[in-house]
Amino acid sequence: MERNQMRRQLALMRQSFFDQGFLDEQFIQLEELQDDANPNFVEEVVTLYYRDSSRLILNIDQALERNPLDFNKLDNYMHQFKGSSTSIGAKKVKAECTQFREYCKAGNSEGCMRTFQQLKKEYAILKRKLEAFFQQARQAGPLETACRSRN
Amino acid sequence: MGMSGGSAEGNDKSEGQSFSCKNKLTALVVDNGGVCRVIQTALLRSYGVETEAVETGEAEVELIASGATFNLIIIEMLLPVLNGPETARQIRTMGAQSMILGITAFFDERDQQEFLAAGADEFIEKPLSPEVVIPIIRELHN
Numbered sequence: 001m002e003r004n005q006m007r008r009q010l011a012l013m014r015q016s017f018f019d020q021g022f023l024d025e026q027f028i029q030l031e032e033l034q035d036d037a038n039p040n041f042v043e044e045v046v047t048l049y050y051r052d053s054s055r056l057i058l059n060i061d062q063a064l065e066r067n068p069l070d071f072n073k074l075d076n077y078m079h080q081f082k083g084s085s086t087s088i089g090a091k092k093v094k095a096e097c098t099q100f101r102e103y104c105k106a107g108n109s110e111g112c113m114r115t116f117q118q119l120k121k122e123y124a125i126l127k128r129k130l131e132a133f134f135q136q137a138r139q140a141g142p143l144e145t146a147c148r149s150r151n
Numbered sequence: 152m153g154m155s156g157g158s159a160e161g162n163d164k165s166e167g168q169s170f171s172c173k174n175k176l177t178a179l180v181v182d183n184g185g186v187c188r189v190i191q192t193a194l195l196r197s198y199g200v201e202t203e204a205v206e207t208g209e210a211e212v213e214l215i216a217s218g219a220t221f222n223l224i225i226i227e228m229l230l231p232v233l234n235g236p237e238t239a240r241q242i243r244t245m246g247a248q249s250m251i252l253g254i255t256a257f258f259d260e261r262d263q264q265e266f267l268a269a270g271a272d273e274f275i276e277k278p279l280s281p282e283v284v285i286p287i288i289r290e291l292h293n
Contacts, residue, residue, distance in 0.1 A: 033193045049186045083256035084186035087278045
């Protein structure tokens, strides 16, 4: 596929992430930190996010199997999960983290479990989208410095 | 992906970097989350702030005890073992004069009170953003 066409598709893909609420302004901040010295910063940070958070998800899954639930422990795990999700601009995942915490505070086991299933779903959807995005970005090759539309 | 154009205050690096020639600011990021450490460090460095990062409150206390000084220390609220406020309290007791910014994933007024009482100057919810960093850099240079 012709390179300019690939870049146009990439731009549309990126815009859809914001339009559909998967990413927020914070992702743009990550892009702003990417430069010649750190040309793959965004992909590296996102890769780190998925690596670190997979462990957190495992911990939360295990914690949700206990009876009764240790809401304090769950809250601590979710605190870290939300921190990193917020920091990469994962908007829907962040919203589920907030909802989960509300259920934790209320001592609502069913709410926690239900919300966590939804969180994992959003997390997986975003992962697939970002993986496809970065793969296409690699194929399209590096951009020269240019104005980029902001959301 | 290139840097965007535009000079909205939140993204104009020149403002922070213009100070860096005069007096280099230093910062320490204390966060047990790798992603947060990396992003906060990168953000501060993009404004010309020489930044180090550690994972725990204990590591921070050791660093300060060894004589290291920083203009700015950003401390996560929920650190394991030695939490954010306790870390702040210990380094203030040791005489650290740094500006301390407490940071958290979930803003809570009780956490804010605890952190400020322990010696933090400010307490914010993540993410650390240019809107927060730029005024802090200005204040530290003044």
